[in-house]
Amino acid sequence: MQVISHRPSISIDFDKIRAAHERIRAYINRTPVLTSSRLNEASGASLFFKCENFQKIGAFKARGATNAVFALDDATARHGVATHSSGNHGAAVARAAKLRGIPAHIVMPSNSAKVKVRAVESYGAHIVFCEPMEEAREAQCAEVIKKTSAMLIHSFENEDVIAGQGTAAMELLEEVPDLDLVMCPVSGGGLLSGTAVAAKSMQPKIKVVAAEPENVDDSAQSFRAGKRIVTEKKFTIADGLRTNIGEPNFAIVQRYVDDIVTVSEAAIVSAMRTIWETMKIIVEPSAAVPYAAVVEQKIDISGKRVGIILTGGNVDLDALPWVK
Amino acid sequence: MQVISHRPSISIDFDKIRAAHERIRAYINRTPVLTSSRLNEASGASLFFKCENFQKIGAFKARGATNAVFALDDATARHGVATHSSGNHGAAVARAAKLRGIPAHIVMPSNSAKVKVRAVESYGAHIVFCEPMEEAREAQCAEVIKKTSAMLIHSFENEDVIAGQGTAAMELLEEVPDLDLVMCPVSGGGLLSGTAVAAKSMQPKIKVVAAEPENVDDSAQSFRAGKRIVTEKKFTIADGLRTNIGEPNFAIVQRYVDDIVTVSEAAIVSAMRTIWETMKIIVEPSAAVPYAAVVEQKIDISGKRVGIILTGGNVDLDALPWVK
Numbered sequence: 016m017q018v019i020s021h022r023p024s025i026s027i028d029f030d031k032i033r034a035a036h037e038r039i040r041a042y043i044n045r046t047p048v049l050t051s052s053r054l055n056e057a058s059g060a061s062l063f064f065k066c067e068n069f070q071k072i073g074a075f076k077a078r079g080a081t082n083a084v085f086a087l088d089d090a091t092a093r094h095g096v097a098t099h100s101s102g103n104h105g106a107a108v109a110r111a112a113k114l115r116g117i118p119a120h121i122v123m124p125s126n127s128a129k130v131k132v133r134a135v136e137s138y139g140a141h142i143v144f145c146e147p148m149e150e151a152r153e154a155q156c157a158e159v160i161k162k163t164s165a166m167l168i169h170s171f172e173n174e175d176v177i178a179g180q181g182t183a184a185m186e187l188l189e190e191v192p193d194l195d196l197v198m199c200p201v202s203g204g205g206l207l208s209g210t211a212v213a214a215k216s217m218q219p220k221i222k223v224v225a226a227e228p229e230n231v232d233d234s235a236q237s238f239r240a241g242k243r244i245v246t247e248k249k250f251t252i253a254d255g256l257r258t259n260i261g262e263p264n265f266a267i268v269q270r271y272v273d274d275i276v277t278v279s280e281a282a283i284v285s286a287m288r289t290i291w292e293t294m295k296i297i298v299e300p301s302a303a304v305p306y307a308a309v310v311e312q313k314i315d316i317s318g319k320r321v322g323i324i325l326t327g328g329n330v331d332l333d334a335l336p337w338v339k
Numbered sequence: 340m341q342v343i344s345h346r347p348s349i350s351i352d353f354d355k356i357r358a359a360h361e362r363i364r365a366y367i368n369r370t371p372v373l374t375s376s377r378l379n380e381a382s383g384a385s386l387f388f389k390c391e392n393f394q395k396i397g398a399f400k401a402r403g404a405t406n407a408v409f410a411l412d413d414a415t416a417r418h419g420v421a422t423h424s425s426g427n428h429g430a431a432v433a434r435a436a437k438l439r440g441i442p443a444h445i446v447m448p449s450n451s452a453k454v455k456v457r458a459v460e461s462y463g464a465h466i467v468f469c470e471p472m473e474e475a476r477e478a479q480c481a482e483v484i485k486k487t488s489a490m491l492i493h494s495f496e497n498e499d500v501i502a503g504q505g506t507a508a509m510e511l512l513e514e515v516p517d518l519d520l521v522m523c524p525v526s527g528g529g530l531l532s533g534t535a536v537a538a539k540s541m542q543p544k545i546k547v548v549a550a551e552p553e554n555v556d557d558s559a560q561s562f563r564a565g566k567r568i569v570t571e572k573k574f575t576i577a578d579g580l581r582t583n584i585g586e587p588n589f590a591i592v593q594r595y596v597d598d599i600v601t602v603s604e605a606a607i608v609s610a611m612r613t614i615w616e617t618m619k620i621i622v623e624p625s626a627a628v629p630y631a632a633v634v635e636q637k638i639d640i641s642g643k644r645v646g647i648i649l650t651g652g653n654v655d656l657d658a659l660p661w662v663k
Contacts, residue, residue, distance in 0.1 A: 068619045295392045295621040295652035328619035
C-alpha cells in the first residue's frame with residue numbers, strides 16, 4: 016500500500032516519454048497543431064499551437080493519467096486508483112480507470128463546479144466529497160486509499176504522469192521539428208517537467224519557457240531563488256494554475272527550463288479572448304497564459320519559431336471572464 | 340459596364356469547381372475536417388465536420404469571393420469590384436481585392452456591427468454606407484458601379500462565387516470520400532448549389548441535404564412547391580441565413596439537392612452551444628443549423644457517414660445567445 020505522504024523519487028528521460036506514448040496512443044487524440052497568420056503578424060514570430068483543448072476530457076491531463084493508470088501491473092491495478100482533484104485530472108483518472116476496467120476513487124472538494132462533478136461521474140468513478148482545503152483533500156484521499164488499497168495517482172508528483180504529459184511536446188516536435196522555443200503554463204509542474212525533458216531530448220538547442228500568473232508566481236520565484244518557494248494561494252482567473260510546483264517537478268525544471276515569466280490577470284483574459292476571436296477555438300484561461308506572455312512581451316520571440324501548448328478548453332460558457 | 344439588375348445565366352459543373360480550387364488554393368486555408376466521438380455517440384452516426392470557421396475571414400465566403408475576383412480579366416479587374424453585404428461576403432471581397440491589388444467598394448447598411456465594418460476596413464476597402472433595407476443596398480451598389488465601373492461580385496447569384504463555395508465540399512470529399520450524406524445551411528444558395536454539384540459529381544450516390552431556420556424557410560417552401568417562393572424577412576439568430584434563395588441557385592438546388600429541412604431557434608442555440616462545449620471550437624449560429632437538424636432528428640442519419648460544413652465562426656463574444 017502506498018502512503019499519501021510518500022514522495023517517490025522521480026527520474027525522467029526521453030525513453031520513458033516514448034514508452035508513455037506507445038502505451039497511451041490508442042486512448043488519446045493526436046491533437047492538431049494550428050497556426051494563425053494574424054497572430055504571427057501580431058507577434059512578429061511563427062507560432063505553432065498544440066491544441067490539447069481538443070484532447071480527450073478537453074485537456075492534456077488525459078495523457079499523464081492514462082499513462083499512469085495503464086503503467087500499473089495487474090496485481091496493483093485490480094485494487095483501483097485514487098486521486099484528489101477539483102479539475103481536469105480527476106476526470107482524466109476516472110476515464111483511464113474506466114478504459115482499464117478498474118475502480119477509480121476521486122476525492123473532490125464539496126464546492127466543485129457541477130459540470131466537473133458530472134464529468135467524473137460520467138466515467139463511473141466513485142466520488143468522495145471533502146472540505147475545500149488542500150489538507151482535507153489529502154487526508155480524505157489517504158483515508159480512501161487505506162480502505163481500498165487503491166493506488167494514488169498524484170496529478171504531478173508522479174513519474175508516469177510526467178512522462179505522459181511530455182508526449183504533447185513530443186508530438187509537437189515530431190510535427191514541427193525546427194522550433195526555437197517551446198512554451199507552456201506551469202502550476203504543479205507535471206506538464207512543464209515532461210515538456211522540458213521531451214523538448215531538450217529531441218532538439219537540444221531549443222529553449223523551454225514557462226508562463227505563470229503573477230498572482231501565483233511561486234514557480235517564477237523559486238526559479239529565480241534557486242530553491243523551491245511555497246506561496247499562499249491567491250485568486251487567478253487561470254483556475255488550473257493555483258497549485259504550487261512540486262518538489263520533484265522543480266528539480267527537473269531547474270535542470271532543463273530556461274526561464275519562467277509571469278503575466279497579469281488582464282493579459283490572461285485578453286489573450287484568451289484573442290485566441291477565441293482569431294483562431295475560433297475555445298481555450299480555458301490557464302491555456303491562454305503563454306500567449307499572454309507573448310502579448311505582454313515578457314520574452315523576445317521576434318523572428319523565432321515558437322511552439323505553444325494550449326493546455327485545455329474546459330470553460331463554463333455561462334461565466335465568461337469578459338461578460339459582466 | 341454591368342447593370343445591377345442583370346441576372347447572368349449561370350451554369351455550373353465540376354470542372355468549374357476544380358478550376359476554382361486551382362485558382363484560389365494559394366489564398367485560402369485548406370481547413371481541417373474534425374470528428375468528435377461524443378457527437379458520434381450522441382447522433383448514432385459518424386460525423387465529419389469541415390471547419391470553415393477556420394477559413395480566412397472566418398467563413399467559407401472567402402472561397403467564392405476570391406474565385407470571383409481572381410477570375411476577372413485584367414481589363415475588367417482594374418476598375419475594381421463592388422458588392423453589398425452586412426456580413427462575411429463584404430470582408431471576403433475586400434480581402435480578395437486587396438490580394439489582387441485592385442479597389443473594392445463595399446456597400447454596408449448603416450447599422451452594421453462595428454466589428455464587421457472594421458474587418459472590411461482592415462483590408463483597405465472603400466466603404467459606402469446606406470439605409471438598412473435591401474432595396475437601398477442594391478440601389479447604392481448600382482450607383483457605385485455606375486460611378487466607378489467596378490464589377491459587381493454578387494454574394495450568391497454569381498457563377499464564380501458558386502464554384503468557389505463548392506471547393507469546401509470538394510476538399511471534404513477528397514479527405515473523406517465515402518460519405519453517405521453531406522449537409523450545409525441554405526440562405527441565398529451559393530454554398531448549397533456549389534456543394535451539391537461538387538458532391539454529386541465526386542460521389543453520385545451521396546445525398547445532399549440543406550438545413551434552414553424555421554423562421555426563414557423560403558428555401559424549404561420553394562423546394563416543396565417546386566417553384567421559388569419569396570418570403571418576408573423574419574428574425575432568426577442565424578443572422579447569416581436571412582436572405583431568400585436566388586433564382587439561379589434554386590434551379591441548381593432543384594436538380595441536385597435531396598431535401599431541405601427546417602430547425603427551431605432553440606435548437607440552433609442549443610446545437611451551437613453543444614459544438615462549442617464538445618468540440619471546443621467557435622461556430623456562429625448559422626453554422627450550427629445543420630447540426631441542429633441532426634439533434635432535432637429532422638433527418639435519419641442512423642449508422643451513416645455524414646459530412647457537415649461548419650460555415651463560419653464570426654461571433655460577437657459580448658452578445659452570446661445563451662448569456663442573459
